[in-house]
Amino acid sequence: MTIRVAVVGGGPAGSSTAEVLAKAGIETYLFERKLDNAKPCGGAIPLCMVSEFDLPPEIIDRRVRKMKMISPSNIEVNIGQTLKDDEYIGMCRREVLDGFMRDRAAKLGANLINGTVYQLDIPSNDRDPYVLHYADHSNGTAQGEMKTLKVDLVVGADGANSRIAKAIDAGDYNYAIAFQERIRLPEDKMAYYEDLAEMYVGNDVSPDFYAWVFPKYDHVAVGTGTMKVNKAIIKDLQAGIRKRAAKRLEGGEIIKVEAHPIPEHPRPRRVVGRVALVGDAAGTVTKSSGEGIYFAAKSGRMCAEMIVEASNNGQKVPSEADLKTYIKRWDKKYGATYLVLDILQRVFYRSDATREAFVEMCADIDVQKITFDSYLYKTVVPSNPLVQMKITAKTIGSLLRGNALAP
Ligand SMILES: Cc1cc2nc3c(=O)[nH]c(=O)nc-3n(C[C@H](O)[C@H](O)[C@H](O)COP(=O)(O)OP(=O)(O)OC[C@H]3O[C@@H](n4cnc5c(N)ncnc54)[C@H](O)[C@@H]3O)c2cc1C
Known part of the structure; x- marks a missing residue:
């Protein structure tokens, strides 16, 4: 017994x-x-989940090795250059x-x-x-x-x-609502998203989160999230991301629409x-x-x-x-x-100026390495103090340049 x-x-x-x-x-x-x-x-999982939870390769539909951060003024920053050959973000159904x-x-x-x-x-x-x-x-x-x-x-x-x-x-906990459309794209448009995921930031796509285009098995998931839980606002934000990614989604057919709460903190x-x-x-x-x-x-x-x-x-x-x-x-x-990501959200998702600063900062190779390592392996890899100082200086520099710290 x-x-x-x-x-x-x-x-x-x-x-x-x-x-x-x-x-x-x-x-x-x-x-x-x-x-x-x-x-x-969205179905994105970090690399360490595959090994820690012994997931067979067929669970992963796509291995994303490139990520594009897109600022409110549509400045695109490619991240992923620091990835080693066998590193990726897994996309699954x-x-x-x-x-x-x-x-x-x-x-x-x-x-x-x-x-x-x-x-x-x-x-x-x-x-x-x-x-x-x-x-x-x-x-x-x-x-x-x-x-x-x-x-x-x-x-x-x-x-x-x-x-x-x-x-x-x-x-109770506060929660965000995530809204997502599954869109089947013509072959040539889908090829663009073969191993690429996009994250868009800006007031037009989310006042407090980001919007995304993630490649799935044979389509893309296009969505946004916000803590402003109001149907009309969410519809506007989804229209925002559809507009920003319009060229890349041309000829696409919506195959599913879905929404679900995302908790914001522990109960x-x-x-x-x-x-x-x-x-x-x-x-x-x-x-x-x-x-x-x-x-x-x-x-x-x-x-x-x-x-x-x-x-x-x-x-x-x-x-x-x-x-x-x-x-x-x-x-x-x-x-x-949790604390670091909470602070990141408060500092960088505050306004379009701070979001521009955030995207600019993502261009830095050291920032990319630390961000990817902590996402893929769920450990904050200690970097040498010089690199850390450089990142802090970069962060402040980016924020000041974007006039993001102005009240
Ligand atoms: C649009 C959207 C995009 C997201 N994208 C990502 C992403 O790309 N990567 C990522 O890591 N996270 C993502 N998340 C978050 C992720 O989906 C959740 O954190 C995750 O699913 C939590 O897993 P869970 O097992 O706790 O709960 P769930 O996955 O919600 O599982 C709960 C299960 O319980 C069952 N259930 C519920 N009530 C009952 C009941 N009364 N009796 C019996 N069964 C019941 C349900 O059917 C369900 O199978 C996203 C969330 C949303 C909404």
Whole structure:
């Protein structure tokens, strides 16, 4: 007999949680409401995710080696010159990535349930089980058959609109709305985006984020994000990016339109009782880049490792304090990364003048190297003090030249 753990949500966060638990022999139930779910997403993953999560090459549709930053006045800066031959940003389809990670967790022993969790009953003491109420869709119907499951521990990996977070009163977070159109381009136009992704900044495309054209399997994803959650504004911003990239998107056909919230910061409570939140449910996306896939998978893995450790491979039920150790470890490992990206967003996405300065700064090879290394490998690679001084001077110089620091 081992402890029973329910993992709600079979995206990158949930599957990596379930994988670690199942490997340790813990009785694991992984709930996913839609087994062919294609999460609205750009699908860009850092190189370290491929090795750390042992992803086979066929998961990666495209290897992006060039990135173009485009300023409000349409100055283009090519970044990527510092990449080594075997370095790239991976572009994947979420239905493929999520399906692979979920199936792997199931093969390793997690009980995969095609079910929608509607309710979580919380026990009044620290011994009784949690009760999940869910619709089991294995009969092939959308409404499914209502069932219950009793477990000792729950991991909420059910994304930005998490029901588990609501059930434990984890508190709200601010969020941005990301809007994206999938556009199929004529062959010659698609060739341009073969291994290239574009990031556009400017008030016309987003007041507080960036807009993008990312190459996907056989089309491009064109989108924007903003914290100004208002339908009319988002439509205008999307028109803005369509206009800026108009020449490159000529002859394109929209094949899908999608929108989804992106959390802006962690929830006030990420562990309550014997329930822990991971991934978007917890709010692990980074500011300014809006990156969340790697952090979702990593938070799931770290949470599960904590459960395995505290339960002595499933022999005893971990306490709230045990689960909170996962949060402490997480904040210690990534606190600085979140802070730096938050500051970057505040300083550089403030106005079109600061954005011009930002793009100008991206032309610097040292800046490119540090930015790419920290994105690809998720470690802030210490550079020598001279390079660091040079970057600081460049940053201030760029901001002053763009009159960006004027009140
Ligand atoms: C438009 C857009 C573009 C983005 N681009 C990128 C990018 O290029 N790179 C990047 O790294 N990040 C990107 N992100 C962020 C990234 O998509 C998320 O951070 C990531 O998906 C979080 O993973 P997750 O497993 O926590 O949650 P999700 O991927 O949201 O997975 C949650 C899963 O839970 C299931 N679920 C939900 N509720 C229930 C329930 N009640 N019962 C059962 N199952 C349930 C859902 O079906 C889903 O499969 C983007 C986000 C958006 C909106």
